[in-house]
Amino acid sequence: MERIGWIGTGVMGASMCGHLVAAGHRATVFTRTPSKADELVARGATRVDSPRAVAESSDVVFVMVGFPADVREVVMGERGALAGASPGTLLVDMTTSDPALAREIEREANARGVGSLDAPVSGGDVGAREARLSIMVGGRAGDFARARPLFERMGRTIVHQGPAGAGQQAKLVNQVLVASGMIGICEALLFATRAGLDPETVLASVSGGAAGSWALSNLGPRILRRDFAPGFFVEHFVKDLGLAVGEARRMGLDLPGLALAERLYGELAALGHGRSGTQALVLALAKLSGIDPP
Amino acid sequence: MERIGWIGTGVMGASMCGHLVAAGHRATVFTRTPSKADELVARGATRVDSPRAVAESSDVVFVMVGFPADVREVVMGERGALAGASPGTLLVDMTTSDPALAREIEREANARGVGSLDAPVSGGDVGAREARLSIMVGGRAGDFARARPLFERMGRTIVHQGPAGAGQQAKLVNQVLVASGMIGICEALLFATRAGLDPETVLASVSGGAAGSWALSNLGPRILRRDFAPGFFVEHFVKDLGLAVGEARRMGLDLPGLALAERLYGELAALGHGRSGTQALVLALAKLSGIDPP
Numbered sequence: 028m029e030r031i032g033w034i035g036t037g038v039m040g041a042s043m044c045g046h047l048v049a050a051g052h053r054a055t056v057f058t059r060t061p062s063k064a065d066e067l068v069a070r071g072a073t074r075v076d077s078p079r080a081v082a083e084s085s086d087v088v089f090v091m092v093g094f095p096a097d098v099r100e101v102v103m104g105e106r107g108a109l110a111g112a113s114p115g116t117l118l119v120d121m122t123t124s125d126p127a128l129a130r131e132i133e134r135e136a137n138a139r140g141v142g143s144l145d146a147p148v149s150g151g152d153v154g155a156r157e158a159r160l161s162i163m164v165g166g167r168a169g170d171f172a173r174a175r176p177l178f179e180r181m182g183r184t185i186v187h188q189g190p191a192g193a194g195q196q197a198k199l200v201n202q203v204l205v206a207s208g209m210i211g212i213c214e215a216l217l218f219a220t221r222a223g224l225d226p227e228t229v230l231a232s233v234s235g236g237a238a239g240s241w242a243l244s245n246l247g248p249r250i251l252r253r254d255f256a257p258g259f260f261v262e263h264f265v266k267d268l269g270l271a272v273g274e275a276r277r278m279g280l281d282l283p284g285l286a287l288a289e290r291l292y293g294e295l296a297a298l299g300h301g302r303s304g305t306q307a308l309v310l311a312l313a314k315l316s317g318i319d320p321p
Numbered sequence: 322m323e324r325i326g327w328i329g330t331g332v333m334g335a336s337m338c339g340h341l342v343a344a345g346h347r348a349t350v351f352t353r354t355p356s357k358a359d360e361l362v363a364r365g366a367t368r369v370d371s372p373r374a375v376a377e378s379s380d381v382v383f384v385m386v387g388f389p390a391d392v393r394e395v396v397m398g399e400r401g402a403l404a405g406a407s408p409g410t411l412l413v414d415m416t417t418s419d420p421a422l423a424r425e426i427e428r429e430a431n432a433r434g435v436g437s438l439d440a441p442v443s444g445g446d447v448g449a450r451e452a453r454l455s456i457m458v459g460g461r462a463g464d465f466a467r468a469r470p471l472f473e474r475m476g477r478t479i480v481h482q483g484p485a486g487a488g489q490q491a492k493l494v495n496q497v498l499v500a501s502g503m504i505g506i507c508e509a510l511l512f513a514t515r516a517g518l519d520p521e522t523v524l525a526s527v528s529g530g531a532a533g534s535w536a537l538s539n540l541g542p543r544i545l546r547r548d549f550a551p552g553f554f555v556e557h558f559v560k561d562l563g564l565a566v567g568e569a570r571r572m573g574l575d576l577p578g579l580a581l582a583e584r585l586y587g588e589l590a591a592l593g594h595g596r597s598g599t600q601a602l603v604l605a606l607a608k609l610s611g612i613d614p615p
Contacts, residue, residue, distance in 0.1 A: 207505025
């Protein structure tokens with residue numbers, strides 16, 4: 028049974044690594060805030076003091092950190108995972124990150140006989156906890172086949188999207204969908220409230236039809252309760268939108284809905300809502316009109 | 322059993338009126354293109370030559386036409402339904418139309434002892450055919466209670482949204498949701514294709530999660546087949562978006578996603594796609610970037 032390593036045991040990472048520990052894998056973990064690994068250590072994982080040390084004791088090393096700069100550091104830094112990896116090690120970055128960085132990591136890894144996959148996820152904290160994530164994978168088919176049984180402990184929809192970077196690109200497609208969808212939901216609830224309608228009653232009419240979506244059913248009611256607790260942090264979404272905008276530009280695509288979402292989420296973060304959930308977008312939209320949120 | 326009248330037997334109206342005929346109601350119909358009522362006449366409906374004549378023979382008169390100007394003419398014109406209605410008649414406008422017009426019709430109707438409801442629908446041609454529409458109703462509670470058994474022949478989600486105009490406003494909320502949602506779907510599919518991903522494979526990863534929606538599952542595959550046949554006409558959606566923009570302005574709301582959708586759908590209509598389905602938006606977005614659609 029493969030020895031696994033885990034770098035970054037935040038809300039998502041701790042749940043995901045926990046499923047592998049529960050399946051009987053020996054686990055070595057590193058995380059920037061050591062206390063965040065306490066529960067995994069109590070369940071038998073070994074805590075070490077660098078990503079390099081994780082790789083030295085592992086066959087498959089997972090990364091789940093915040094931003095592309097973090098990925099670069101924990102993978103390619105002086106004390107990074109690549110420095111501790113041996114030929115035959117497999118690196119799997121599950122952070123939502125830059126497709127170009129995924130390709131760069133694969134080149135660096137392959138040059139040392141190390142495998143590499145980019146494998147970002149959707150499904151949020153609940154999906155991670157319940158092992159119901161959607162995992163979008165880029166990289167070589169052989170590496171994908173090797174990692175697949177491990178992915179199956181964490182998720183339910185596991186799809187090989189193509190070569191290195193393709194997992195990241197598929198995740199950015201997901202975020203492009205989420206971005207405009209959230210604009211529609213927030214604008215619709217502002218419209219309903221401002222019109223004097225009862226928004227719950229409107230949701231009863233519209234949720235089941237052509238306007239229906241996961242986000243409307245799950246985040247619409249939170250917006251109406253003014254519950255802006257994070258399922259997914261605004262600051263992470265701002266990062267993802269920036270990555271998507273950069274990729275779109277590189278590909279010669281003019282995507283006005285995505286550009287609008289990037290601007291509005293930037294304004295929301297500037298209002299101090301970086302650590303709110305993405306549904307807080309309604310606050311930025313209400314501010315545009317100078318009114319209270321629904 | 323109430324004698325019903327139907328004004329406007331296009332694709333939607335013919336199916337909806339047909340359910341009432343099938344339930345045993347005596348029906349009197351008027352439609353601008355007489356042949357569109359042939360099937361209803363073959364099933365026992367009586368064709369007359371004006372909306373006024375419809376109202377003269379009916380207890381409850383339904384209207385399902387194209388644009389607010391058509392509603393105004395068939396209801397309040399010289400040969401309109403109000404001219405033929407008697408005290409106790411109930412008028413039900415199921416066209417997606419202007420909330421202010423709905424209030425005006427109610428005032429005119431009530432002044433003659435005639436009831437009035439605005440009751441636009443979502444669910445499209447398929448929903449109409451299968452009696453699975455969502456019907457959003459504005460008007461007095463008593464009128465709603467009277468019409469409810471008739472609505473139940475046509476739809477499955479029947480909700481009283483409030484006073485006159487509230488049905489129209491709820492339908493515009495639906496369209497605000499649909500508008501930004503469609504932008505997201507078209508941009509996401511352009512992104513996926515341009516990135517060299519297989520869009521069907523990407524849909525397998527994203528459709529079941531937080532980015533999932535009715536429109537993605539139902540219209541995404543049509544976009545990928547370049548099937549732009551109308552479920553819902555672009556020209557009608559342009560009308561609806563104009564109504565929503567007008568209402569938003571009246572309410573002091575700045576809704577940039579809605580404004581973007583109005584602009585893009587206007588460009589799509591200008592490209593000659595007024596009679597295509599709303600999923601043809603991908604063509605306007607591809608044109609922005611000067612590329613082929615996915």
